[in-house]
Amino acid sequence: MTPDIIDSEQCAELLRCTPDQVEELARAGEIPGLKLGRGWIFMYADLLLFLAEKAREEALQRRMKRQPHAPLPMVKPRRQTPPALPALPTEARRSTSPTSEKPAASTASTPHTRTTAERPAIHQGSLYVPAAEAARMLSMGKSTFWREVKNKNLPAPVKLGGLTRWRVADLQRCVDQAR
Structure with missing residues (x-):
């Protein structure tokens, strides 16, 4: 046989199965082949094309099983900016009395925690x-x-x-x- 044409045994080596399985696949029309007399012959180039197409189909099926509803090109959705909150009214700072003994610099650097009664009403x-x-x-x-x-x-x-x-x-x- 020529190198372009192979028999069932050579095809079985290529497909890594038995010659009987190759003949069953050819009878079922799964692989391209021609029955001559009692045996089957196959075109080497046709088998390579068949294998490449089958590999692409199976890869697509595996991808779809993993991500059934995802579009093929992954597009990241843009994040929408939230609406701006209304500005809170500025509160008047408490002025220190002129008789205060503390210098102004030390009162500005000291942290001040408000009690519940001193908190301004935010809802106004x-x-x-x-x-x-x-x-x-x-x-x-x-x-x-x-x-x-x-x-x-x-x-x-x-x-x-x-x-x-x-x-x-x-x-x-x-x-x-x-x-």
Whole structure:
């Protein structure tokens, strides 16, 4: 036989199977071949093309099993920028009395923590407030506030980017209804 034409045994070596399996595949039309008399002959170039096509099909099937709904070219979705929060009103700084013995430089560098009574009301002039301020507006603790939100007894929060905020108008309605 010429090098372009091979028999069942040579084809079995190429496909790494037995000659009987090669003949079964040829009978079923799985591989390109021609029956001459009692045996089969195959074109070497046709078998190489068949193997290359089969390898591409199986690779695509494996890829689709791994990622069934993913598009073939992976496109990263663009992140949308969240809406800007309204600006909080600036509070007037407390002026030090002229009789104060501390120099001005030392008071500026000392950290100052406010008590609950000294905290400014954030909700004045703003549209959205965080959970701690919303709980304070409703005169309840943070744990109770979150429990009531979960039980849907309070208005649902608004997600602004990675922040969770409540509308002041919605909270004010809750306060008015409670009175």
